[in-house]
Structures are given as C-alpha cells and as structure tokens.
C-alpha cells in the first residue's frame with residue numbers, strides 16, 4: 221500500500237470507514253472493507269492488454285475486503301467497481317500528477333483478481349514507457365506428442381480425428397493460422413484395437429491437414445544410446461514418414477521425455493542434425509522443470525532450444541471427472557490463472573499435450589478452446605500460430621542474452637542425473653574445486669605449477685591451442701558444453717584446479733562459473749597494475765602483434781590510440797588491472813570467504829610461503845614447498861625442483877626486457893590511481909593483507 225498515515229471517518233450512508241491520506245496531503249479518499257458487485261475496465265491510456273469496457277459480475281461470496289478510491293478530477297479510475305448501492309468507485313486509480321507533478325497508478329488491493337493483475341501489468345508497461353513499442357502479438361503452438369503411442373482403450377479413434385480437424389478450423393477464429401503440430405514415433409502406428417487402428421489410418425489419410433514432427437522410432441530414451449543407434453532409429457522413423465507421406469515441413473523435433481536436450485546429449489544433437497537436419501526443438505527442462513515460469517531457451521550446436529509449457533494435461537488425463545484435484549483447477553487456470561498468464565507473459569508459448577487428451581472427453585480441445593476464447597474476450601492481444609523456425613528466430617531476437625546456455629552440474633540434480641548419458645560419469649569427481657582466475661601476467665602459471673607440487677592437488681590436463689589453459693568460462697570453449705569441460709579433469713580424489721588467466725576480467729565468467737561450480741574456491745593474484753600492463757605489452761611484442769609493434773611503445777598506445785586495434789591493445793593492457801571493478805562481478809556470485817588473494821610480488825619473492833598459506837586455506841595436509849622450490853639465478857625466478865632437477869617455466873614466462881621508463885611508469889600509475897585506491901579501501905575494509913606495492917602506490921598519490 222502506498223499510504224501509511226491515515227485518518228478515519230465513518231461514512232453515514234454505508235457505515236464503512238473512509239480513509240484520507242495525510243502523509244502527502246493528497247486529496248485522494250478511499251473506502252475500506254468494501255464488497256463489490258461488478259468490475260469494469262475503464263477507458264484510460266494505461267490499458268494495453270486489458271480490453272476497455274469489459275466487465276464481470278462478482279459472486280456474492282467474494283470477500284468484502286476491497287479498498288476503493290473516490291474519483292475526482294485529479295484521480296481517475298482505470299478499473300472501476302460498482303458497489304451494492306450502485307455507486308462506482310475505483311479499484312485502481314490514476315493519480316494524474318496534478319497535485320505534486322508525479323503521475324502514479326495506485327492499487328488498493330493485492331493482485332489475486334485477474335483483472336487487477338492485468339491492470340497491474342498494464343500499469344507496469346506504462347510506467348516503463350513501453351506503450352509505444354509494446355507488442356500485442358502472442359504466438360501459440362500446441363504440440364500433440366506421441367500421436368500413435370498409447371495403450372489400447374486410451375487412443376484416438378476416427379471420430380476424434382474428425383473433431384480434431386474441425387477444432388483446428390474453429391480455433392482459427394481465435395488464433396490466426398492455427399495448426400496442430402503432431403509428433404510421431406512410427407513404430408506404434410496401428411497398435412490399438414480395431415477402431416483405434418482405424419483412427420491411426422484416418423489420421424495418416426488426413427496428414428496434410430496438420431504439421432508433423434518426429435520423435436524417435438519408438439519411445440526411446442536418447443541418453444541410453446550412442447550416435448550410431450540414434451541415427452538408425454531416427455532413420456527408421458524417417459522412412460516411416462516417407463512411406464506414409466507425412467508432411468514433415470519444418471526442421472523441428474521433440475525428444476521423448478525431453479531426454480537428451482538438457483542435460484545435452486551431444487550424440488543426440490548430432491544424430492538429429494544428420495537425419496532430420498533439426499534446427500529447432502523445445503524442452504521443459506532448461507534450466508529446470510520447476511518453476512515453469514522460469515523456463516528459458518538456449519542454442520547449442522546450432523540447434524535452437526525453445527522453452528516448452530505444460531497446460532495441466534498429461535497422458536492419464538482423459539476424462540473430466542478423472543482430473544486430479546478436480547477439473548475446476550484447469551478452469552481456474554484458464555480463467556485468469558496460470559495458463560492465461562503463460563500466454564500473456566510469453567511472446568511464444570509452446571504447449572505439450574498428448575494424443576490421449578484428444579480422445580474420450582477431449583480435454584485438450586475443451587482447454588484450448590476456452591483458453592483462446594477467454595483471452596480474446598478479456599484482452600487485446602492477437603493470438604497467432606507460426607512455424608517453429610520463425611518462432612526460434614523471433615525468440616532469440618527478443619532474448620539474445622539466452623542464446624548462450626548457462627550450464628548447470630547435472631550430477632547434483634536427481635532429475636537431470638536420471639537422464640544423463642553414461643559418458644557423464646557422476647560416480648567420479650569431474651569438476652574442479654579451485655579456479656586460479658589470473659588476471660593475465662600476474663604469475664598465475666608459476667602459482668599453478670607450484671601448487672601441483674602438493675601430492676593432494678591435481679591440475680587439468682593441458683589443452684592445446686589455449687596455452688594449456690581450459691579457458692571455459694566466458695570463452696569459446698564454453699559452447700563445447702559441460703561434458704567437454706569435465707573431460708579435461710583426471711579421475712582423482714585430490715583437489716582439482718584449473719588456472720585460466722582469462723577468467724578474472726571476463727564479464728560472463730563469474731556467473732557461468734557460479735552456475736556450474738558454486739562451491740569452488742577462487743584465487744586472484746594482485747600484481748601492480750602498471751607492471752602488469754607493461755608485461756602484457758611485452759607479451760604482445762613477443763607475439764609480434766602488428767599494432768603493438770607499429771606503435772613503438774606502450775606510452776604511445778596510452779597517449780595516442782585512435783584506431784580500433786590500438787584501442788583494443790590499450791584495453792587489453794589496462795583492463796585486468798582494474799581489480800575492484802572486476803571483483804564486484806565475482807562477488808555478486810561468490811562469497812569473499814571463497815576468494816583468496818595472492819600478492820604477486822610476494823609470490824616472486826617467497827613462493828613457498830605463499831603456497832603454504834594457500835594449502836592451509838584449502839585444508840590440505842602440510843607439505844614442504846620449500847624443499848621443492850629453488851631460485852634459479854639464470855632464470856631470475858623460482859623454479860620447481862623435480863627429482864633433483866630444476867624445472868623452470870618456459871621462455872614466455874619471466875621474459876627479459878628493459879624496465880619501464882619513468883615517464884611510462886608515471887603515466888600508468890596515474891591511469892590506475894583511482895583503481896588502486898579502490899582496491900586499497902576494499903582490502904582494508906575486509907581486513908585483508910595489503911600488498912606493499914599497493915601501500916606504496918596509494919602513499920605516492922595521496
């Protein structure tokens with residue numbers, strides 16, 4: 221409620237309490253504990269989806285707990301109640317802002333009533349200023365899965381098919397171009413009694429009336445099979461479709477029980493593409509079956525996965541009186557309940573139904589006819605059908621942020637674990653416990669190599685093409701999926717870590733890492749950002765980066781960058797050093813207790829001490845790092861001692877180059893001044909060790 225400070229007076233006519241807002245001095249008056257008889261959507265610029273002029277009479281059993289507003293030239297009703305005495309008052313009022321210059325929409329009640337709820341969303345869209353761009357089109361697709369699957373006595377017969385065709389035509393009144401989409405597993409064709417077999421035959425005779433899409437040959441669970449087998453059974457289904465002249469016009473398929481779509485079974489995706497050229501599917505499982513309102517889409521391996529909705533009907537719901545919890549639940553869901561709002565909120569709704577819902581009492585036809593009618597009656601939205609390829613295009617245009625999936629750990633979710641291919645071995649540890657985030661050029665390789673000296677610690681197997689790093693989160697490898705990520709880690713019970721110095725300043729890495737490995741610990745190395753930038757520039761020179769080479773110096777890049785390649789070099793040199801800026805992202809997803817900071821200078825100076833602290837933090841048994849790390853005079857850095865031999869990092873780590881000029885150092889220190897001071901404050905506030913270089917940097921600029 222907007223109003224907190226109120227004055228009560230008693231209305232002599234209705235003996236109800238009238239309340240005046242004193243907190244703002246507003247002249248809005250309201251009535252408490254009202255019973256209302258009718259609700260009418262009043263003309264107003266705010267209504268977008270609610271159809272103006274529609275009204276409904278409320279039952280006498282409705283509670284008398286409504287708060288109503290008195291309208292006036294300053295406050296106009298946008299949803300009007302008629303009360304017993306015949307007076308009209310506002311359930312939702314628009315404050316035109318004439319008193320204090322602020323326009324508002326004020327609700328006197330919670331959002332349980334669907335008209336109030338619709339008005340609330342209209343008001344939200346209005347407040348966000350979306351009224352001009354607001355789209356009223358809603359695309360609806362009704363899939364009838366398993367048109368041939370079902371036990372005898374549950375299946376459709378010829379008459380059901382006739383009614384289905386009629387309904388498809390009559391639904392066209394509400395949904396432009398409406399077509400039912402029929403999913404088939406050919407092996408079950410003519411698997412019923414005589415009348416049901418005739419039903420199947422008739423459906424195939426009438427095949428061109430519908431849009432068809434494949435499941436498997438039988439009701440196969442994809443996760444149980446490899447590519448070869450999946451290819452074979454899909455091909456069988458394809459031959460069936462060809463022999464029966466089923467028009468499979470769109471590259472759309474549905475996996476039985478969504479098995480193989482999420483968690484992704486790569487081999488099913490490959491077989492789909494090879495046999496059916498599939499580019500669109502839908503699932504209820506991403507990111508998870510529950511809650512249905514949070515379902516999303518994603519694109520993987522060029523297949524567009526759209527979210528799929530349930531409509532309260534399942535294979536066992538064939539008759540009105542058998543509906544679990546009573547059929548009233550479905551009616552409530554249609555009449556301003558979940559089903560109604562599913563269509564309202566989603567630009568594209570793909571509903572799953574089954575053949576059985578169109579047999580016997582034909583509950584699906586009842587449900588959708590009433591749902592479409594109800595929507596048509598109460599809203600201004602335009603219901604349409606379009607093919608799944610167009611829907612996928614539209615969906616990912618509207619929600620581009622959903623294109624890249626957010627991988628979860630299927631092994632920790634019983635529902636997902638049950639449909640995992642055997643290649644996902646959840647009995648062994650497959651994901652890292654620790655990430656060394658970098659940033660780049662801070663000594664992350666040295667730290668990782670020293671850490672592997674501990675017998676209870678293992679690193680990922682080296683990945684070719686990315687300096688041995690996995691570079692999964694926030695990078696191209698992320699698109700290769702969880703199974704690929706897991707394949708980089710050995711089967712071991714020790715602490716597993718990977719270091720990808722690209723993670724720290726990547727904008728997507730924190731969220732992706734937290735979604736897959738929420739309990740992982742993280743290490744961040746704090747290197748003087750000026751030194752880090754210079755080291756990165758040396759790295760570019762060593763790799764003969766044309767922009768770095770032609771610029772002549774980092775100073776020139778900092779001062780004169782204009783071209784996009786120069787700006788990119790500049791950004792790459794500077795970005796990683798903006799510690800607090802990037803840390804904010806990681807701290808959105810991980811607690812500070814999960815993050816350990818290493819001073820890069822200390823790592824160079826006293827690596828064994830740094831490693832000792834880390835092993836304590838990781839709860840590892842004591843290990844004498846001292847005895848396994850030696851300083852190499854020729855390298856100028858500490859190296860591992862393995863079987864008596866000094867093993868230093870390669871030439872690209874600990875390069876020999878001229879030190880920074882004073883001028884460049886000044887310029888860089890100046891550039892990082894604010895970032896350094898933010899890092900200093902952050903560490904001090906959280907009682908974390910402040911590196912000497914940072915103390916110095918802040919002192920100099922203070």
Ligand SMILES: Nc1ncnc2c1ncn2[C@@H]1O[C@H](COP(=O)(O)OS(=O)(=O)O)[C@@H](OP(=O)(O)O)[C@H]1O
Nearest residue numbers: 660661662663664665666721755857858873874875
């Ligand atoms: N023990 C040891 N051996 C070799 N190098 C060491 C060591 N400790 C820290 N360093 C410093 O590490 C810098 C390279 O950092 P990274 O490994 O994080 O670089 S990378 O981003 O992974 O390429 C590298 O930067 P450059 O000196 O510019 O080559 C080193 O300064």
